[in-house]
Amino acid sequence: MLDNQISIWRAHKKMTQEQLAKEVGVTRQTIVALEKNRYNPSLDLAFRISKALGKQIEEVFIHIGDE
Numbered sequence: 001m002l003d004n005q006i007s008i009w010r011a012h013k014k015m016t017q018e019q020l021a022k023e024v025g026v027t028r029q030t031i032v033a034l035e036k037n038r039y040n041p042s043l044d045l046a047f048r049i050s051k052a053l054g055k056q057i058e059e060v061f062i063h064i065g066d067e
Contacts, residue, residue: 003062007035009053024048 010020017031024045034041050057
């Protein structure tokens with residue numbers, strides 16, 4: 001299972017969920033679901049989100065267990 005800091009880093013960049021979604025090629029609903037930890041992103045999407053936020057993937061996504 002992963003926890004994430006998407007909403008925190010998105011706020012630091014003053015990005016809306018819609019702006020981040022557009023930049024990484026997903027819907028706003030996908031960003032909402034990710035921020036609420038409803039599902040884990042693919043590795044490709046995780047890297048795109050990290051890049052869009054200007055952070056290392058380890059700063060955005062945190063492994064919290066073996067689930």
